[in-house]
Amino acid sequence: MKVILEARDVRYRYPRGREAIKGISFHMRRGEKIALVGPNGAGKSTLLQMFNGMIRPTSGAMLFDNTPIQYDTTSLRQLRKRVGYVLQNPDRQIIAPTVYQDVAFGPANLGYDEQTVRQAVALALRQVGLEGFERRPPHQLSGGEKKRVSIAGVLAMDPDVLVFDEPTSGLDPSGSEDLMELLDELNHDGKTVIISTHDVELAYPWADRAILILDGRILQEDVPDVAFGNSDHIRMAHLSVPTLLELSQELGRRGFTQPERKPRSVLDMIHIIENLLHGSCRNPAPGTISVCNVDEEATSSLSAWVKTRPGLAVGAMGTRAKQRASQEQLTLEFTYGVIDKCILRALRGQDSLILTTGSMVGRVAVRVEAYCRESGNIISVVSMSTAEQPPVTGLMDEEVRQNDHPH
Incomplete structure (x- = not known):
């Protein structure tokens, strides 16, 4: 994949203060999910602010799309359109009296006409699951909703890269799961996503690569099982092995x-x-995973279809899928890690239904296919509308697989 962000021996010293970044070099590829992991004070937030020019390195160079970042007003304006930054505390990012005005601030400042601004706001709010919130005052929203407003404000400018400083800070476990699911969805739609965190349990299953940072330096940069598998580095960084x-x-x-x-x-x-266990466990005949594209399936058919299948477990992937389940008063058993949990259920001989959006449908088939190829198990994945027809083992149709582009 093409390199989109690169640091070349960057250093940063705060005015009349300490050196926070001490000669860091790395590259990030387009479409990756990257976790910067380290204890408080390691330099994660300082480094993140270099990605869109909020902080200029004392020495060294930051590059975006193979071009050194320039720090004049025009260049920074263009950079911040392509590299969106979401602050840890949404109250520091939300500045307008209504949700619409706040989300519209970025595209309006870029000089978009009124109709284009309206379209950008509508799409961004739909992406984060806040349709209908346009006139709501941000101070009346929950912490999770405020976080989504701040994300929508960035998405409205359609950036290539999304940077999140401690994205789950202040959220309860359910809110954290919902937010990480949203980041997965945005990444699946083509965004490069970078987060900072000290939570190894969060970063380990999520990231394509982990960069361990301590005292302004990189301890290790690798795939998560390698990066978090070095016990010496984990101890030095005051972290724990997942x-x-x-x-x-x-x-x-x-x-x-x-x-x-x-x-x-x-x-x-x-x-x-x-x-x-070498086959000492006796597994029943596997269950079936049905998939519903909520962007296409009629409302009446979904609730009726579920009611005819008692004992069916329902999971939802993505914000719009969860909203659809709520509208139809469907009880969700799985809201995070949905595909793997449905595979586990299938291995127990039980059926499940995954609600998801059109762009995510193919991801289900690809993940199940990969698991079946590796494990030798046979699990059927079928469209909800064709669930009564003979399924294709472990796969969906060829068109879906070709349209999918998992990371």
Whole structure:
């Protein structure tokens, strides 16, 4: 993939203060999910602010799209259109008296005409699940809703890169899961997503690459199981090994053969355990995973279809899918990690339904296909509208797979 952001030996010293960044070099590729991980005070936020020119390195160079960042007003204006920055505290980012005015601020400042601004705001609010919130005063919103308003304000300018400083700060576990699901959805739609966090359990299953930072320097940069698997670096950074990775390491220490690809989810761990048991578990015939595209399926058919299948577990991927479930008063059993949880359910011989949007439909098929290819299991994925027809084992139709582009 093409490099979109690059740092070349960047350093930064605060005026009359400490040196916060001490010679950092890295590159980030278009379409990646990157987690900057380190303890408080490691320099994560300072580094993030260099990505869209909020801070200028004391020395070294930041590049965007293979071009050194320029710090004149015109150049920064263009850069910040392409690199959107979401602050940790949404109250510091939301400045207007209504949601519409706040989300419209960016595109209006870029000189868009009124109709284009309206379209940009409508699309951004739809992406974050806040349709109908246009006239709401931001101070009346919940913390999670405020976070989504601040994200919408960035999305309205249609950036290539989204940068989040501690995105789940101040959110409860359910709100955190919803937000990370939104980041996955935005990444799947083509955005490069970069987050800073000290939460290894959050970063480990989510990121394509993790960059461990301590005292203004990079300790390690690699895929998460390698980056978080170095116990010396983890201790130095005052972090902990992710639970699944620690369990895998302990099984290895006890002499159990471990796969090269370390577990990133409960599903991965179950697959390892089943292999260790050498088939001593007797699994029933697998269940079926049905998929509903909420952008296409009629309202009446969805609720009626679910009612005819007692015991069916329903999961929702994406904000619009969760809204649709709420509108139809469907009880959601899965709201995060939906595909893997439905695969686990299928392995127990039980059926499930995944509600998702058109752009995410193919992701279900690709993930199940990859699992079946690796594990040798057979799981059927079918469209809800064709669930009564003979399914295609582990796959959906060829057109869906060709239209999908997972990261």
